Structure formats: C-alpha cells, structure tokens
Amino acid sequence: MTTAALHPTLQRVTERIVERSRTTRATYLDTVARNRKPGPYRQALGCANLAHAWAAMPGEDKLRLREMRVPNLAIITAYNDMLSAHQPYEHYPPMLREAARRRGATAQVAAGVPAMCDGVTQGYEGMELSLFSRDTIALATAVGLSHAMFDGVLLLGICDKIVPGLLMGALAFGHLPAVFVPSGPMPSGLSNADKSRIRQQYAEGKVGRDALLAAEEAAYHGPGTCTFYGTANSNQMLLELMGLQLPGSSFVPPGTPLRSALTEAAVEQVLRLHQQGHTLASMVDERAIVNAMVGLLATGGSTNHTIHWVAVARSAGILIDWDDFAELSAVVPLLARVYPNGSADVNQFHAAGGLGFVVRELLDAGLLHEDVLTIAAEGLRAYTRAPALRDGQLHWAAVPTDSGDETILRPASRPFAPDGGLKCLRGNLGRAVVKTSAVKPEHWYVRAPARVFHEQSELIAAHQRGELQRDFVAVVRFQGPRANGMPELHKLTPILGALQDQGFRVALVTDGRMSGASGKVPAAIHVSPEAADGGPLARVRDGDLIELDCRSGTLNALVDAAEWQARPTAAWDGGTHAGGCGRELFALFRAHATPAEAGASALQSVWPQSFPSSTTAP
Numbered sequence: 001m002t003t004a005a006l007h008p009t010l011q012r013v014t015e016r017i018v019e020r021s022r023t024t025r026a027t028y029l030d031t032v033a034r035n036r037k038p039g040p041y042r043q044a045l046g047c048a049n050l051a052h053a054w055a056a057m058p059g060e061d062k063l064r065l066r067e068m069r070v071p072n073l074a075i076i077t078a079y080n081d082m083l084s085a086h087q088p089y090e091h092y093p094p095m096l097r098e099a100a101r102r103r104g105a106t107a108q109v110a111a112g113v114p115a116m117c118d119g120v121t122q123g124y125e126g127m128e129l130s131l132f133s134r135d136t137i138a139l140a141t142a143v144g145l146s147h148a149m150f151d152g153v154l155l156l157g158i159c160d161k162i163v164p165g166l167l168m169g170a171l172a173f174g175h176l177p178a179v180f181v182p183s184g185p186m187p188s189g190l191s192n193a194d195k196s197r198i199r200q201q202y203a204e205g206k207v208g209r210d211a212l213l214a215a216e217e218a219a220y221h222g223p224g225t226c227t228f229y230g231t232a233n234s235n236q237m238l239l240e241l242m243g244l245q246l247p248g249s250s251f252v253p254p255g256t257p258l259r260s261a262l263t264e265a266a267v268e269q270v271l272r273l274h275q276q277g278h279t280l281a282s283m284v285d286e287r288a289i290v291n292a293m294v295g296l297l298a299t300g301g302s303t304n305h306t307i308h309w310v311a312v313a314r315s316a317g318i319l320i321d322w323d324d325f326a327e328l329s330a331v332v333p334l335l336a337r338v339y340p341n342g343s344a345d346v347n348q349f350h351a352a353g354g355l356g357f358v359v360r361e362l363l364d365a366g367l368l369h370e371d372v373l374t375i376a377a378e379g380l381r382a383y384t385r386a387p388a389l390r391d392g393q394l395h396w397a398a399v400p401t402d403s404g405d406e407t408i409l410r411p412a413s414r415p416f417a418p419d420g421g422l423k424c425l426r427g428n429l430g431r432a433v434v435k436t437s438a439v440k441p442e443h444w445y446v447r448a449p450a451r452v453f454h455e456q457s458e459l460i461a462a463h464q465r466g467e468l469q470r471d472f473v474a475v476v477r478f479q480g481p482r483a484n485g486m487p488e489l490h491k492l493t494p495i496l497g498a499l500q501d502q503g504f505r506v507a508l509v510t511d512g513r514m515s516g517a518s519g520k521v522p523a524a525i526h527v528s529p530e531a532a533d534g535g536p537l538a539r540v541r542d543g544d545l546i547e548l549d550c551r552s553g554t555l556n557a558l559v560d561a562a563e564w565q566a567r568p569t570a571a572w573d574g575g576t577h578a579g580g581c582g583r584e585l586f587a588l589f590r591a592h593a594t595p596a597e598a599g600a601s602a603l604q605s606v607w608p609q610s611f612p613s614s615t616t617a618p
Contacts, residue, residue, distance in 0.1 A: 004366035009331045013324050014290045014369070021286065021319045028174070028317030032281040036175040042149045043068050053108075053149050061106045071151035071274050073100055073267070074110035074176075076141050076166060078157035083117045085158045085225040085232060088183040088254040092156055092263060096181075099267040107154070107267070111144025113137045113169075115162050118488060118515065119226070123456070125581035127487035131513070132589040134161035134168070134308065135603050138315075141169025145176070152270040153178040153280075158225055163235035164308040167244075167284075168603070171315040174281030177273035179375050180245045181266045182236055184254045186224030188347045192339035195219045196494075200501075203463075203494035224254050227345035229338035230515060231308075234301035238309065240355050240383055241295035242288045243374025244280075247396060248386040251350035261394040262387060269375045278373060284316045287369035291380065293325060294367055297332040297420025298358055300341035300437040303525060304513060306422070311599030322433060322597050326424035326553070332367055333415030334437055337408055340519035341421070341438045344408040352409040356399035360384035361412040425524050425548070427556035428564060429509065429536050431597060432527040436550050438519025443500065444550035446507040446522055449543050450475045450557070454572075456489045456512075463495050471505040473546040477537040477570075479512025480530025481593035481600040484577040485586060490515035497521055507548045509555065511537055511596070524548055524555050526596040531572065533595070538569035 018025075042050060042065065054062045064070045075096055079089035093109050100107040114133055121127040137157075145153065153176050155166045163180070170178045198215040201207045225232050236250035246269065249262045273279075289309070296305050306325055313320045335358055336342075338349045359380065362368045368380060376382035385396035403409040410416055421437020436444060448471040453459045456476060462468055474496065480486050489512050497520045499506045508514075508523040511530035529535035536557075540546070545558040557564065577583060589602040598604070 003370050004364050006369070007331060007366040009327060010290065010294070010367055010369075013327055014286055017290065017318060017320055017324060018286050021317060024314075024319060025286070025317035029281060032174045032279065035173070036279070040068050040071065040151055042072065045148060053147065057106070057108070061101070064104075064106055071105045071271060072149055073105060073107040073152045073154055073270060074145055074150035075107055075154045076111050076113060076144050076156065076170075077109060078113050078115035078137070078162045078166070080115055082120070083115055083159060084186060084220065084223055085183065086115055087223045089156050092181065095260070095263055096154055096267055099264040100271075103268060103271055105271055108149070110147065110150060111140055113140040113157070113162070113166065115157065115159060118160050119220070122488060122515070123491040125583065128485040128577060128583055129581070129586055130161060130488065131481060131486045131600060132586050132602065134165040134311070135589060135601055137162055137165025138168035138603060141166055142172050145170070145173045150176065152176055152274045154266060154270060155180045158182055158232055158235060160231040160235070160304065161308070163239065164312050167312050168315040170280055171284060171312070174284070174316065175279055177270050177278055178244070178280040179266045179270040179273070180239050181263055182245060182250055184224055184250075184252045184259055185227050185233070185346050186220075186222045187253065188227055188345050189221045190215055190218035191343065192219070192228045192345055193343045200494045200498050204498050225346070227347055228340065229299070229301065229346055229349070231302040231304045233346050234296060234299075234305060237295050237299055237301060237355055238292045238305065241291045241359070241368075243283060243372060243376065243380060243383070245375070246387070247376055247383045248354065248356055251346050251354060252387070258387060258389050261389060265394055272377075273375060281316065283373045283375070285372070286318055287372050289313045289316075289318050289320060290328070291368050291372065293320070293328055294332050294362060295358065297325070297329045297422055298334065298362055298367075299336040300334055300338065300421055300435075303422070303433055303435045306433045307513070307526060307596050307600050310597065311601045311604065314599055314601070314604050322424040322431060325422055325433075329420035329422040332420040333412050334417040334419065334421050335361060335410055335412065335415055337416055342408065348405065349408055352404035353399050354386070356384050356386045357403060357409055360399065365412040367412075423550050423553055425550075425553055425555035427554045429540070429555045429557055430527045430529055432509070432524035432555055434522060434524050434548075434550055435519065439522050439550070443522050445548070446473060446505050447545065447547045448473050448505050448507070450540050450546045452477065452540055452542050454478050456492055459492060460495065468499060469502075469504070473507045473509055473548065475537060475540050475546070476508065476510040476512060477531040477540070478572045478574075479510050480528075480532055480535075481596065482530060482590055483511070483532035483572060483574060485583070485590060486511075486513050486596070486600055488513045488515045493521065507546075509537070509546060509548065511535065522548055522550065528595045528597050530595070531570070532574070534569060538572075539564060539567045
C-alpha cells in the first residue's frame with residue numbers, strides 16, 4: 001500500500017517539537033551513547049559482583065551467564081494481587097524465564113515496583129500519593145536496572161501511573177532495548193452506563209450502599225484490566241501507537257492460550273532488538289511521541305496523559321505542551337466511542353476492530369508517522385494487524401476493512417467528530433485542559449457564579465446540605481501537585497452530573513485532576529499555574545462570574561481587570577495534607593514538582609523554556 005502524505009498539521013507540530021527539543025534531545029542521546037557498551041553489560045563487573053548477581057540462579061543459567069555470550073534480560077514487574085489488572089503477572093516471571101532459556105538467553109526479576117490502585121484510593125488520603133507514585137515507579141525501575149547485569153528489559157505494567165513510571169525509568173537506560181508485556185482486560189460485566197447510572201442514583205439518595213456495592217462488584221469482578229477506557233487502557237493504546245508493545249496485544253484476555261503466546265513472543269522480540277542493536281532511545285523519538293498523542297485524541301483517551309506523556313517525553317529529551325495537543329486535536333478525527341465517551345467497553349471496542357482498525361485509518365489519512373522503529377519487524381503498518389493462533393502458532397492477519405460496529409468504531413471518512421475532543425483553555429484563570437469528546441455540545445459553554453471549595457469533601461458536604469441546587473461553577477482549588485499531590489476528584493462526577501441532569505448549568509474548574517473515567521460535565525482541569533504556586537485560581541471569590549467556553553477556548557473570571565490584579569490571593573493551609581497515610585514521605589515531591597503542563601514531576605524540576613502565557617483578563 002502506498003503511504004499517505006503526512007497531514008500538514010502533523011508535519012508542522014512534529015517539526016516544531018523537534019526544533020523546540022533540539023538541545024534537550026541531543027543531551028539525552030549523548031547520555032545514551034556514553035552508556036552503551038559492546039558485548040554483555042555484565043562483563044565490566046568484578047567477580048564478587050557477578051557471583052552475587054547469579055548466586056540464586058539455576059546451574060545452567062549460571063553457566064550461560066559466566067560464558068559472557070548470551071543476553072540476560074531484566075524483568076521489571078508491577079505485580080500485586082490487589083490490582084485486578086496486575087494479578088495475572090504473578091505467574092509471568094517463570095514463563096518469561098523459560099521462554100528466554102528456550103532461546104538461549106536468561107532472565108531475572110530485577111525489581112518489583114509499587115502499583116497502587118486509584119480505584120481503591122479515590123476520595124481518600126491515599127489518592128494524594130497517586131501522581132507521585134509515577135515518579136516513585138520511575139526511581140524503582142532505575143534502581144532495578146542499575147545493576148549493569150542486563151542486555152534488555154521486559155516491563156510488566158498496565159495501570160494509571162505504572163506504565164508512565166516504568167517508561168520514564170526505562171528511558172534513563174535508553175541504551176537497552178525494552179518491550180512492554182500486557183496481561184489484558186477482565187471479561188465484560190455490568191455495563192459502564194449502568195454502573196454510572198447507579199453511582200448517580202446513590203449520589204442523589206435514590207439507592208443505598210448495598211445497591212451501589214452490588215453494582216460495583218458486578219462491574220469489577222475478576223482478573224484483568226477494568227473495561228472502561230480510562231487511563232489504564234489508554235496506556236495500552238499509547239504503547240501500541242509507540243510500537244513498544246506487540247501489535248494487537250493490548251486487549252487479549254488473561255489466562256488464554258493467545259495471551260500466553262503473546263507473552264512468550266515478547267521475549268523473542270526483545271532478543272531480536274538486542275541482536276539488531278535497536279534501543280529504547282532509538283524507538284522513543286519525536287515521531288513516536290506525536291503518534292501517541294494522535295492515538296490519544298482519535299480514541300478519546302484519558303486526560304491524565306496531558307500530564308503523563310509530557311513527563312514521558314521529557315524523559316527522552318522531548319518537549320511537548322498543551323498547545324501541541326490542542327493543535328493536533330483540531331485535525332484528528334474521533335474514531336471511537338468507548339466509555340466514558342460512549343457506552344461500549346474495551347472488549348467491545350476490540351471486537352469491532354480495535355486498535356488495528358484505528359491505526360490503519362489514521363495511517364491512510366496521513367495522521368501518523370509510519371516510518372518509525374517499533375518492536376515489530378517493520379514500522380507502524382505492522383500495527384494494522386491482529387494476532388491469532390493457527391495450529392498452535394502465533395500469526396498476525398490484517399484487521400477487517402469495515403468496522404464490526406459503527407456505534408463503537410468508525411472510519412476516518414465518517415468519524416464521530418471531526419476533531420479529537422481535547423481543548424486547551426486560556427484566560428485570566430490560567431491554562432487548562434478540557435475533554436469535550438465526553439461532553440454534549442450543549443454543555444460546552446457555561447457562564448455562572450463561582451462557588452469556591454478547597455477540598456472535594458467541602459463540595460460533597462454542600463451538596464448534602466442542599467446548597468447546590470442552582471447554576472454555578474465549582475472552583476476546587478489547592479489541588480495541584482505542589483499543594484496536595486494533585487489527586488483525582490472522581491467523586492465529584494456523580495454529584496455534578498446529577499445537577500446537570502436536573503437542568504442546572506454547572507461546570508468544574510480545578511487545578512486538580514479528574515479520573516480517566518470521568519466525563520459528561522464540562523471540566524477545566526489541570527489549571528496552571530496552580531493556586532498554591534501563586535496561580536490566579538487563588539484570586540477567585542464566591543459569586544465571581546466564571547465563563548468557560550470550549551468553542552472559543554477561553555477560561556475567565558469576568559472581573560474588572562484592575563480589581564482582579566489588585567486582589568490578594570487566598571492562603572493555603574496544607575497542614576491537614578502534610579502527614580498521615582504516608583503523605584509526609586512525599587513532601588520532597590510536592591516541593592519540587594513542575595507545573596502540570598510540564599509533567600507535574602519532581603524528577604524533572606527544571607522547565608527548560610518559559611511557561612506558555614495565558615491571555616489577559618477580559
């Protein structure tokens with residue numbers, strides 16, 4: 001097939017990122033080049049070091065490692081059996097070690113990294129550790145790989161902060177090849193629409209806790225990834241669009257023969273990459289990052305990645321910002337409707353054609369860079385095929401030309417929307433991101449008085465007192481990375497959604513995050529600069545008229561400019577967030593976090609260019 005000409009916007013944004021990143025990318029690649037060595041990396045270690053490293057290994061593996069001829073693979077695992085998505089990883093290390101042996105290599109678990117479940121911590125103190133768990137995972141990954149024993153990396157992680165953290169840590173060892181190994185989604189249970197409906201009924205007091213718990217158990221009921229298209233499943237899409245995971249492997253269920261075959265094939269691919277001299281640094285370039293951004297927009301993925309993928313890109317010396325996302329969003333069509341942007345789950349999306357269909361449509365429209373290095377034996381066109389077993393052997397075949405269900409998945413010629421549904425808002429309240437693909441167009445504009453809260457619990461209490469039965473814009477501030485770790489404010493969605501359904505004009509403006517599962521209500525999130533860092537949200541008072549306009553891309557407090565500038569900022573008393581539930585251990589991260597648009601990372605605390613400016617007050 002003839003490769004389509006690149007869309008001019010894709011070309012322009014990519015070239016701008018390359019130019020912006022010229023210095024930082026060169027510095028990163030120089031570091032990678034210095035760390036790269038010929039032959040097995042372990043040959044530089046002393047005898048005592050080596051003896052420690054293989055002391056517990058079987059005799060045959062020791063012999064192979066001692067000969068300095070075979071590659072040794074690092075397994076970095078995010079296994080725990082509290083995360084349903086990661087529970088299948090319990091049995092992966094033996095499978096991977098055996099697959100390596102059959103190919104004349106060896107493998108060791110180099111590190112286990114933490115993997116918290118945002119679904120468990122939502123609305124509670126532990127959620128304030130969630131964002132910075134990403135940086136902790138990056139650090140733990142680097143610790144595991146620092147032993148200089150390894151010639152390639154197998155990364156076992158799926159969920160929200162885990163994939164970005166693993167990738168950030170692995171990019172510090174970009175001189176090695178690396179492959180992600182997924183485990184797949186759980187079977188479909190209670191539909192996401194029914195789950196959302198019962199949550200909203202509970203928020204309205206129409207059903208009790210027993211009914212809510214029964215619904216949640218019916219939705220989350222077995223091993224595998226949660227089936228809505230939140231941050232975890234968006235991670236899987238991003239990895240395929242970057243060519244770091246085997247084609248079509250993201251949404252194959254756990255515990256199936258095909259899943260096992262794909263797991264073994266991941267070992268084969270990382271060994272091939274090693275033999276051919278391909279590295280993670282050579283795969284994660286500006287084109288791969290742009291491909292990931294396009295995939296996020298075309299599928300209506302999680303807004304969390306307007307933070308995470310900025311941090312990932314910076315780990316490879318690549319500088320992206322929200323203007324890049326917004327400019328791409330204007331030309332990338334929305335091809336998928338998966339909850340919360342529709343009623344389908346990821347299993348139904350996969351059955352309708354899945355990521356292979358999306359990649360083919362985007363390639364043929366000139367909206368992806370095809371000539372990128374991937375873990376497959378060819379470029380991104382390999383990701384238009386789906387895996388299957390034939391006589392016990394793994395093979396890939398082209399996905400069907402037509403969508404299996406056009407209520408879920410559509411071709412680029414007939415998209416659900418002509419744009420990707422992600423907007424960057426600018427105004428005297430700062431810069432923010434809004435996900436319009438999950439919001440009906442009639443709710444894209446809200447002009448209403450502000451109701452200011454410093455905790456999501458304050459908004460919940462006000463609702464319970466009956467104080468929110470009116471038009472208003474909820475300004476939930478001091479929720480940024482430097483204030484309290486930027487928790488997701490997922491518990492607000494049922495309340496605000498219920499008020500919107502009752503006919504009230506409501507919106508959310510916050511320097512915090514929303515869950516990748518959230519939608520429906522217009523929400524200007526990740527507002528930067530954050531209130532705790534002197535941002536303008538700290539000037540807002542109850543009753544100020546707030547205008548959120550998704551069409552014009554503006555976010556303003558309609559206050560006289562002179563009065564606005566003269567107002568003192570509200571004080572932030574973070575004492576209640578400083579300790580308990582381990583939060584005291586993360587004070588270092590809060591103190592050094594970059595702004596949300598720079599990735600909200602304490603590991604990348606020097607923003608190498610001026611922060612994008614907001615527009616002036618109206």
